[in-house]
Amino acid sequence: MKKTEADMRVRPIGVIRSPFTEVAGMPIQPVFAKEAEGAAEVFPEFREGLRDIEGFERVWLVYWFHRAGEPKLIVKPFRDDRERGLFATRAPCRPNTIGLSAVRLLGVSRDGLRIAGVDVLDGTPLLDIKPYVPDYDAFPKSRSGWLDNPLRRTTSDNRFDT
Amino acid sequence: MKKTEADMRVRPIGVIRSPFTEVAGMPIQPVFAKEAEGAAEVFPEFREGLRDIEGFERVWLVYWFHRAGEPKLIVKPFRDDRERGLFATRAPCRPNTIGLSAVRLLGVSRDGLRIAGVDVLDGTPLLDIKPYVPDYDAFPKSRSGWLDNPLRRTTSDNRFDT
Numbered sequence: 001m002k003k004t005e006a007d008m009r010v011r012p013i014g015v016i017r018s019p020f021t022e023v024a025g026m027p028i029q030p031v032f033a034k035e036a037e038g039a040a041e042v043f044p045e046f047r048e049g050l051r052d053i054e055g056f057e058r059v060w061l062v063y064w065f066h067r068a069g070e071p072k073l074i075v076k077p078f079r080d081d082r083e084r085g086l087f088a089t090r091a092p093c094r095p096n097t098i099g100l101s102a103v104r105l106l107g108v109s110r111d112g113l114r115i116a117g118v119d120v121l122d123g124t125p126l127l128d129i130k131p132y133v134p135d136y137d138a139f140p141k142s143r144s145g146w147l148d149n150p151l152r153r154t155t156s157d158n159r160f161d162t
Numbered sequence: 163m164k165k166t167e168a169d170m171r172v173r174p175i176g177v178i179r180s181p182f183t184e185v186a187g188m189p190i191q192p193v194f195a196k197e198a199e200g201a202a203e204v205f206p207e208f209r210e211g212l213r214d215i216e217g218f219e220r221v222w223l224v225y226w227f228h229r230a231g232e233p234k235l236i237v238k239p240f241r242d243d244r245e246r247g248l249f250a251t252r253a254p255c256r257p258n259t260i261g262l263s264a265v266r267l268l269g270v271s272r273d274g275l276r277i278a279g280v281d282v283l284d285g286t287p288l289l290d291i292k293p294y295v296p297d298y299d300a301f302p303k304s305r306s307g308w309l310d311n312p313l314r315r316t317t318s319d320n321r322f323d324t
Contacts, residue, residue, distance in 0.1 A: 008172045008226060008287070010258045046257060049235035051247030055307025059249075062260055064170060073211035085213030087221075087291040090298070095208060096172045096289045098224055098260065102299060125170070127258045129249040133306045136252070137264060140300040145217025147295050 012125035014042040016063055018118040023067060023161040027119045038118035040103075040126055041111050050129075054108050058132035059115070063099045064125040065092035067161055078156050080146060088145060092160050099124075102132050174287035176204040178225055180280040185229060185323040189281045200280035202265075202288055203273050212291075216270050220294035221277070225261045226287040227254035229323055240318050242308060250307060254322050261286075264294050 018038035020026045027036065040061055042050060053059065070093065076082070077089040086094060099120065106114040113129070180200035182188045189198065202223055204212060215221065232255065238244070239251040248256060261282065268276040275291070 008174075010170045010172060010260070012170075013257050046235065046249075049248035050250070051236065052250035052308055053247060055305065055310075056250065057305035058301055060262065062258070062262070073208065074213065085215060086211035087208075088212070088214035088218065088293050090292055090295070094290055095175050096224070098172070098290055100222065100224070100262070100292065102301060128256055128260055130252055130262065131250050131307060131309065132301060132304050133252070133309050134302050134304050135306070135309070138300045138302040138304070139220055139264060139294060140296050140302050142294050142296050142300070143217065143219040144295045144297070145293060146214055147293065147297070148217075 010064065010127050012064070012127065013046045014040060014112055014126040016040055016061065016118065016120050016122070016124040016126050018120055018122045020120070021122050023121065023156055024158040026121065026156045035116070036118045037106070037114070037116045039109070040113040040115055040129060042113070042126070047112070050108060050113070053105070053113070053129070053131065056105055056131045058102050059105050059113065060130040060132055061101050061103055061120070061126060062128035062130065063120060064127055065097035065099050066125055067121060068092035068094070068097040069160060071095045076159070084146060098127070102137070172226065172289050174226070174289065175208045176202060176274055176288040178202055178223065178280065178282050178284070178286040178288050180282055180284045182282070183284050185283065185318055186320040188283065188318045197278070198280045199268070199276070199278045201271070202275040202277055202291060204275070204288070209274070212270060212275070215267070215275070215291070215293065218267055218293045220264050221267050221275065222292040222294055223263050223265055223282070223288060224290035224292065225282060226289055227259035227261050228287055229283060230254035230256070230259040231322060233257045238321070246308060260289070
């Protein structure tokens with residue numbers, strides 16, 4: 001059975017816990033949040049799916065930017081002083097407010113995952129967890145456009161907050 | 163304004179075009195689909211957001227696994243002969259059927275992006291495009307659990323198709 005657009009609804013499988021309760025001052029990406037520890041709490045009905053995950057050093061958290069404002073197609077990113085096309089940035093104000101972070105997996109706990117390098121707001125709805133697989137995901141030499149020469153800013157302000 | 167669960171709906175921003183019209187025989191990940199060229203068609207109302215993207219060598223496609231069956235928490239992945247926890251796999255039958263592929267950006271066309279290394283079905287709804295940024299995304303030495311010794315299978319069969 002083909003799914004239709006009417007079925008395109010997401011639901012939280014858990015909640016991300018982090019030290020960051022305000023948007024301003026948060027690290028912009030996990031790489032700037034190396035020390036920040038937190039958790040990916042997974043609701044009981046989904047925990048069986050965590051089996052075998054402890055062998056992975058990193059996992060992708062797929063989450064819902066629940067504090068993102070209205071979508072904008074042109075944004076001034078945190079790490080630049082020029083406006084850029086939204087899809088050339090990781091800004092949260094997207095048509096689909098889906099966020100993506102590769103975090104370090106510290107261990108599995110009773111209620112989910114203990115993680116480090118968390119760059120998301122405390123209370124963020126978690127949509128999915130995927131294993132980080134270097135064969136699929138790691139392209140260390142990939143050219144990265146305007147981000148090859150970014151501003152040295154590593155924390156956010158509240159420009160995209162609602 | 164905080165968004166509520168009632169707002170957690172996604173909508174396509176475009177459609178992925180690929181040579182793959184059937185699930186069986188598809189490459190499992192972009193790394194096994196190096197030669198497969200395709201397109202990320204972006205609907206006209208979102209194209210302004212593609213500005214500046216041509217400087218990136220790769221982009222993340224975030225998409226909706228529109229042919230995924232019912233969610234399963236334990237699956238037998240393509241690359242293993244043992245059952246694994248869903249969140250330790252990239253199988254499509256997830257609570258939120260969101261897929262993720264790092265594809266090579268060949269260029270920007272009138273109606274979206276020309277891409278290579280496409281491992282998704284033709285007609286897949288596109289939810290988001292994000293720039294691939296090695297600083298955020300590339301961890302080439304990351305340990306990858308059971309996938310450190312996977313089966314040598316590189317194409318899928320139809321076990322997760324509906």
